[in-house]
Every structure is written in C-alpha cells, then in structure tokens.
Amino acid sequence: MNLKKILPLAALVAVVPLALYAQDAAVAEVDVTPPNEEIGYIFTTFMFLVTGFLVMWMAAGFSMLEAGLVRSKNVTMQSLKNVALFAIAAIMYYLVGYNLMYPGDGWTIPNMLGAFSMAVMEPVGGSADTDLTYASVGSDFFFQLMFCATTASIVSGTLAERIKLWPFLIFTVVLTGFIYPIQASWKWGGGFLDADYGFLDFAGSTVVHSVGGWSALAGALILGPRLGKYKDGRVNPMPGSNLTLATLGTFILWLGWFGFNGGSQLYMDTAGNVADISRIFANTNTAAAGGALAALIMTQLMYKKPDLTMVLNGALAGLVSITAEPLTPGLGAATLIGAFGGILVVLAVPLLDKLKIDDVVGAIPVHLVCGIWGTLAVLITNPDATVTGQVVPIIIVGVFTFVVAAVVWYILKLTMGLRVSEEDEILGLDKAELGMEAYPEFYRG
Numbered sequence: 473m474n475l476k477k478i479l480p481l482a483a484l485v486a487v488v489p490l491a492l493y494a495q496d497a498a499v500a501e502v503d504v505t506p507p508n509e510e511i512g513y514i515f516t517t518f519m520f521l522v523t524g525f526l527v528m529w530m531a532a533g534f535s536m537l538e539a540g541l542v543r544s545k546n547v548t549m550q551s552l553k554n555v556a557l558f559a560i561a562a563i564m565y566y567l568v569g570y571n572l573m574y575p576g577d578g579w580t581i582p583n584m585l586g587a588f589s590m591a592v593m594e595p596v597g598g599s600a601d602t603d604l605t606y607a608s609v610g611s612d613f614f615f616q617l618m619f620c621a622t623t624a625s626i627v628s629g630t631l632a633e634r635i636k637l638w639p640f641l642i643f644t645v646v647l648t649g650f651i652y653p654i655q656a657s658w659k660w661g662g663g664f665l666d667a668d669y670g671f672l673d674f675a676g677s678t679v680v681h682s683v684g685g686w687s688a689l690a691g692a693l694i695l696g697p698r699l700g701k702y703k704d705g706r707v708n709p710m711p712g713s714n715l716t717l718a719t720l721g722t723f724i725l726w727l728g729w730f731g732f733n734g735g736s737q738l739y740m741d742t743a744g745n746v747a748d749i750s751r752i753f754a755n756t757n758t759a760a761a762g763g764a765l766a767a768l769i770m771t772q773l774m775y776k777k778p779d780l781t782m783v784l785n786g787a788l789a790g791l792v793s794i795t796a797e798p799l800t801p802g803l804g805a806a807t808l809i810g811a812f813g814g815i816l817v818v819l820a821v822p823l824l825d826k827l828k829i830d831d832v833v834g835a836i837p838v839h840l841v842c843g844i845w846g847t848l849a850v851l852i853t854n855p856d857a858t859v860t861g862q863v864v865p866i867i868i869v870g871v872f873t874f875v876v877a878a879v880v881w882y883i884l885k886l887t888m889g890l891r892v893s894e895e896d897e898i899l900g901l902d903k904a905e906l907g908m909e910a911y912p913e914f915y916r917g
Contacts, residue, residue, distance in 0.1 A: 512741025513607060519740040519749075520611035526731025527618035531558050533724030534625035538632060539910070540718030541781065541833045545900025546633045547713055547910035553628050553637065557644045561621035564649035566591050569620055570613055573653035574661045583664040586657045606739075615735055619680050622732075623652045626684025629833030631691050633710075634698050634897050637905055639884040646880050647687055655683060655869050671865040672857050675736035677796035677846035678866055683873045685840025688831070690877040695890050697830030699897050707825045710832075713911075715780055722784040726760050729791045733798040752798045756791065759798075759810030763790020766814030774818065782821070785834045786814035792839055793846040801853040809849045813842040 535554035539547045568588050571578065575586030593610045606612075624644045631640065656679050658665040665671040673679050700708055712718060733756045739745045767786025771779040790810025794801070801809060820837035829836070847866055850857045884890055891897075896904035903909060 512739065515740045516607040516738070517611045519735060519737075520607050520615040523731035523735025524611070524615040524618050526728050527615070527622065527735070528728075530618070530622055530725050530728035530732065531625060533721045533726075533728055534622075534628065535721070536717045536724060537721030537784070538629040538833055540714040540716065540721060541629065541712035542632045543710060543900070544713035544911050545902055545909070547902065548906055548908055549637065549901040550628065550632055551910070552906065553640060554625060556637075556641055557624040557628060557648075558621050560641060560644045561624055561648040562617060564645055565613075565617045565620045565653070568649050569653040570616065572650070573616065573657045575657060583662070583667055584658075585654065586661060619656075619676060619732075620648050620652050623680050623684040623687075624648050626681065626835050626839045627688045627691060630688035630831045630835045631695055632832040633901065634891055635691075635695055636888070636890060636892055637901075639888045639890050642884060642888075643687075643691070643877075643880055647877070651687070651873060651876055652680075652683055655679065655872055658869075659865070665865045665868065669865055670856070670858060670861040672850050672854060672862065673796050673847060673865075674798060674850075675733045675795045677792060677843045678869055680843075681792045681795065681839040682843030682847070682866070683869065685836050685838075685843055686870055686873040687877040688835050689829070689840060690874050691881050691890075692829050692831060692836070694878065694881045694885055697828055698832075699894060701830050702825070702828045707822075712781070718781065718784055722787055725788060726757075726791065729756055729760070729795075733795055737799070748799055754803060755798045755801055755806035756794055758803050759790040759794035759806045759813075760787045761790070762807035762810035763787050763793065763814035763817075766790075766811035767818050770815055770818040781834070782818055785817050785821075785838050788838045789813035789817040789842040792842040793849060795843075796846040797850040797854050797857075805853055809846070809852070812849075813845055816841050816845055 531554060535551055538550040538554065542550050567590055570591040571589045572586040578587035578589070579585065580587055591609075591613050593613070594608060624647055627643070627647065628640070657663045659671055659673055659679050660666070698710065701710065702708070730753050734749045734752050737745055737749050737752060740749065764783050764787035767782045767789070768778050770786075771777070771782045790813050793809050793813030794806055798806070817834065817837045820841045821831075821834055824831055824836060831837070844866055847862055850862055851859065881890065892901060892904060900909075
C-alpha cells in the first residue's frame with residue numbers, strides 16, 4: 473500500500489467535511505430573515521400578483537364561453553369585444569377608476585364620490601413611501617383592475633349578436649371608468665354602504681356581479697331581442713356554435729375564481745390568513761360543484777334530459793353565489809349555497825324568455841340573480857350581517873347602476889344607434905362589421 477498516496481487523500485476526506493461544516497455554521501450565523509415590517513408587505517404583494525393574474529385569466533374564460541354560446545357567424549365579434557373591453561378597462565381604471573374607487577382622504581363628496589385622478593405607482597426599486605404592513609400599490613392596482621374588467625365582461629355576452637361594436641365599447645368606457653368604481657367605493661373604498669350600513673360583500677356578488685348584471689339588463693331592454701328569437705308566441709332556440717369552447721371557458725372561469733375570492737382575503741401575512749385563503753379556495757370549489765350538480769338534476773327533472781349549457785351556468789351560478797361570503801361557511805353550507813344558485817339559474821332562464829328579454833349566454837340569471845342571492849346568503853353564515861345591512865345596499869347599488877346604465881344606453885341609441893341593421897344581423901356581425909370569419913372553412917351562413 474502506497475502511504476504517500478493514501479495520506480493526502482485521507483487528509484482531504486477529513487478536512488472537506490470540516491470545511492463544509494464551518495461553511496454551514498457561517499451561513500447559520502447570518503440573519504437572512506427580512507425585517508419584520510417587510511414580511512407582510514412581501515407576502516401580501518406576492519398574493520395580489522398571483523391571484524391577480526388568475527382573475528385576469530377569467531377574461532379568457534369569458535371569451536371562450538361567449539365564443540362557444542354565440543352562433544358561428546358572430547364568434548369573431550365576441551372575441552374582439554372581449555379583448556377590447558379588457559384593454560379599455562385597463563386604461564380607464566388607470567386614468568380615473570382606481571383613485572375614484574379608493575379615494576382615501578380625497579373624497580370629493582364625503583363617503584359618496586371619490587377624487588378623479590390617475591393612479592400613481594411607487595418609485596422605481598423601492599417601497600420607502602409605502603405602507604409596509606400592507607402591499608405595493610402596483611400589486612393592489614393590478615388586482616383591483618381585474619375585478620373592474622370582469623364587470624364589463626359580464627355585459628358582453630348578454631348583448632351579443634345584434635349590438636354594434638363602437639356603442640358597446642363607449643359604454644364600456646363609462647362602466648369601467650365611472651359606474652363600477654363609484655359604487656365600489658361605497659363599499660370597498662370606505663364609503664357610506666360600509667360605514668353606515670355595515671354592508672358585507674367579501675369579493676363582490678353585488679359590487680361586481682350584480683353591477684354587470686344590472687348593466688346587461690338595462691342594455692337588453694333597450695336593445696331588444698335578436699331577430700326571430702320570440703315569434704308567434706314561441707321561443708326559438710338559437711344554439712351556440714361550439715359547446716366544447718363553452719365548457720373550456722367555464723373551467724377557466726372556475727380556475728380564475730380561486731384568485732377572485734382567495735385574493736379578496738387581502739392579506740397573506742400570518743398563518744391565520746393563509747389558513748383562511750385555503751378555506752376560501754375549498755368553499756369556492758364546492759359551491760361551484762353544488763351549482764353544477766343542482767342544474768344537472770333540475771334539467772333532468774324539468775326537461776327529461778340534462779342540458780350542458782345549464783350545467784355550465786349552474787357552476788358559474790354557484791361561484792357567484794359564494795362570492796359574497798366564501799370564508800365563514802363550512803363545506804356543507806357552501807355546497808348548499810352554490811346548489812341553490814344552480815337551481816335559480818335553471819328557473820330564471822325560461823322566466824327571462826317569458827318576459828322576452830334575450831340574454832344570449834345567460835349572464836343575467838348567473839350574475840344578477842345569483843349575485844343578489846349570494847349577497848343575501850351572507851345572512852345565513854356570517855353573524856355580523858344584518859338584513860338591513862344587506863338588503864338596502866343591494867337596492868341602492870341596483871337602482872344606481874340600472875338607471876345610469878339605462879341613460880347611457882339610451883343616449884347611445886339616440887346618437888349612434890345600438891343595433892346593426894336586419895341585413896347585417898342575418899349575415900352575421902363577423903362579416904358585416906369586421907369582414908372576417910372565425911371559421912371560414914366551415915361557414916354555412
């Protein structure tokens with residue numbers, strides 16, 4: 473055995489672990505924990521960014537859902553409207569919406585109307601001027617913007633297949649820049665619905681979904697139904713072009729809703745908040761499941777066959793229903809709240825047809841009817857809720873949104889005209905308004 477070769481090797485084997493141990497000890501002596509005041513800031517900012525892009529993904533869900541539920545000759549128009557409305561919401565929320573919704577000390581009319589000013593981000597690379605116990609302004613702006621855009625997406629599907637592009641986009645400017653932020657400030661910006669009524673709407677069954685629903689209802693009444701939808705006392709079905717896309721859109725919305733409700737916890741700075749976010753995720757999911765199954769059973773009982781479109785809207789109804797309070801229910805209560813929403817949708821869709829209100833995708837039953845139900849359901853699971861505190865704000869937000877939306881729609885009708893011509897509606901908005909088709913190889917007219 474050659475000791476001259478072995479001894480250096482043995483020395484190396486002995487020294488390396490000691491060196492590594494010394495290195496570990498040195499690392500262990502370095503305090504890598506962020507300062508206490510920054511921990512909540514970092515984690516809550518991260519939560520807003522992650523949940524914000526989940527809610528942004530809901531824009532894809534609405535687009536696919538609507539593309540699947542309209543006829544093939546109108547698919548391109550729906551896709552364009554969804555991209556355009558999201559872009560408009562982003563700009564309008566920056567220009568006036570964000571500070572109008574969160575005025576802080578800048579109320580123009582105390583607790584009623586915020587300041588008309590542009591959103592301002594933090595200085596580059598620093599958070600010295602921010603509240604380190606909360607989150608970055610940029611992340612909060614990004615997260616809240618997604619709720620604003622969601623409100624506009626709700627309107628798009630109801631008025632499909634017969635509304636002109638530019639009047640719709642102008643209404644979107646008013647909705648995202650003014651209507652939505654003003655009423656949202658009354659609850660989430662510290663306004664009178666929160667201060668005077670103790671209104672509870674965790675993630676926006678009323679503030680987001682019913683506002684979109686009221687806007688859609690006002691538009692549908694002024695715009696009128698599609699040609700041939702109601703004729704000779706009958707309701708003529710107009711099947712969508714692609715139920716596969718509609719199903720995909722529903723699952724995308726289901727996924728995005730975890731950000732919608734989970735991010736509305738607003739804090740991720742303690743173990744308790746993280747546990748609450750987990751509970752919100754679970755309740756959100758089971759409410760959607762309850763809504764889907766309830767719609768499945770209801771359509772089997774009512775029509776002798778299950779209806780996929782009703783089941784898809786049943787899942788969305790469950791999600792809207794749990795949005796006002798996804799934290800306090802247990803899993804059983806959340807399932808039942810969602811299931812009742814699914815039942816309401818199955819009953820509301822034919823009711824709208826009896827009233828000759830043409831809602832192409834069923835957004836009014838899902839977002840308005842179940843938005844109201846979800847807000848009332850808070851009374852069941854949250855002991856802090858009061859009947860007056862829930863009912864009166866529903867009425868106030870509903871009257872404000874419906875009246876202002878109706879005025880805007882009516883002005884647009886008088887000045888620009890809302891409807892396309894009969895010839896263009898029969899031809900399809902893709903070719904008439906855009907000159908392009910979503911499915912050119914398969915188009916049948």
